[in-house]
Amino acid sequence: MFDSLSPLPADPILGLSAAHRSDSNPRKIDLGVGVYKDEQGHTPVMRAVKTAEARLLQNQVTKTYVSPAGSATFNSLIADLVLGDSLNKMLGDRRVTFQTPGGCGGLRLAAEFIQKVKPGSKILVSDPTWANHVPLLGEAGLQIETYPYYDYNNHGIRFDDMMTRISKAGVGDLVLLHGCCHNPCGADLNQDQWQAVAALAQKNGFTPFIDLAYQGLGDGLADDSYGVRLLAETLPELIVVSSCSKNFGLYRERTGALTVIADNANAVQAAASQIASTARGMYSMPPDHGASVVAEILADSELNSDWEQELTEVRERINSLRSALVTELNKQGIDRDFGFIEQEKGMFSFLGLSVDQVQTLINDYSIYLVNSSRINIAGINSSNIGYLAQSIAAVLKSS
Ligand code: LMR
Numbered sequence: 434m435f436d437s438l439s440p441l442p443a444d445p446i447l448g449l450s451a452a453h454r455s456d457s458n459p460r461k462i463d464l465g466v467g468v469y470k471d472e473q474g475h476t477p478v479m480r481a482v483k484t485a486e487a488r489l490l491q492n493q494v495t496k497t498y499v500s501p502a503g504s505a506t507f508n509s510l511i512a513d514l515v516l517g518d519s520l521n522k523m524l525g526d527r528r529v530t531f532q533t534p535g536g537c538g539g540l541r542l543a544a545e546f547i548q549k550v551k552p553g554s555k556i557l558v559s560d561p562t563w564a565n566h567v568p569l570l571g572e573a574g575l576q577i578e579t580y581p582y583y584d585y586n587n588h589g590i591r592f593d594d595m596m597t598r599i600s601k602a603g604v605g606d607l608v609l610l611h612g613c614c615h616n617p618c619g620a621d622l623n624q625d626q627w628q629a630v631a632a633l634a635q636k637n638g639f640t641p642f643i644d645l646a647y648q649g650l651g652d653g654l655a656d657d658s659y660g661v662r663l664l665a666e667t668l669p670e671l672i673v674v675s676s677c678s679k680n681f682g683l684y685r686e687r688t689g690a691l692t693v694i695a696d697n698a699n700a701v702q703a704a705a706s707q708i709a710s711t712a713r714g715m716y717s718m719p720p721d722h723g724a725s726v727v728a729e730i731l732a733d734s735e736l737n738s739d740w741e742q743e744l745t746e747v748r749e750r751i752n753s754l755r756s757a758l759v760t761e762l763n764k765q766g767i768d769r770d771f772g773f774i775e776q777e778k779g780m781f782s783f784l785g786l787s788v789d790q791v792q793t794l795i796n797d798y799s800i801y802l803v804n805s806s807r808i809n810i811a812g813i814n815s816s817n818i819g820y821l822a823q824s825i826a827a828v829l830k831s832s
Pocket of ligand 1 (some may be wrong): 563
């Protein structure tokens, strides 16, 4: 059965970690996979997570099965976090949330659910989008098309072109939007633009599908969910997949959620039963640990405020690294304006390099980044920023 198989190339993002690990250059820098790193280059377990885990170890009395929907407590708390308490209350039985195996599991569960109920539905994704959106959604059978998004020359959003393209989407079509901290470009819709998208969805009837993987890493927990909350408040239908990988630092615990908002309680109940059966057929039920940790934190005011405090520290460190990188690059006398890096949000920005220039950075300087020139800002620290800026300058000046 396996004799005729040929190996696939490494994953464009995850493959960078393995390549970085096996590089013996002491100056190597890993700006590949989107994980937060502190000044020492470690990805720490958050303080509140450690405390919650200790409590769980002490207090958990069973490991019996959860259900395909996961923990009802987690689902309700995560819906409050994403939507805000008052809107969540207002939506009432128009909303259902499923605990999922990470954001990826949520994206795939949503895609399989849509494919089950409306096979071959069209989903428009931004150009560019996170590389893994395509297999997660497309391999479920959804038809992927793109809308223009990032302007590589002016480092902004091609908003008019985006609106022209998505205005062709109608009832039964989906439009994938990044809730905040766009991956890979870091350029987010502003509030006016979210309002225009909401009005267009209202008028044309397409269903927005929001991937909210970085809530709290851009401008703050509430600000980062402005778009989600606006669309949830104004539209009859919405799909939101949220992740606890980055904002709770729970990457390997695979903790995420799929929230579906429908026009009425009957539609929600029907959708919930379809999603439950889809989850059962894929993985039966989600893993418990990360979701139990998150529930413990969100339900306890002291733990919650410690978590929010640490998340603020993470966000502020990333923002200060953005400014520091621009300053260091400006010192190199490169004939380019990198100021956009300071304006963009979250973990990622493009450096604006060609694939060849990226390959030179990897091969000659041991600086690992995605071929699109996406860098994980959180991989920068005060020990490597000088070498990073000098290497980028050297590559740009020699091209
Ligand atoms: C990334 O974009 O680097 C992260 O979301 C990690 C991943 O799974 O690709």
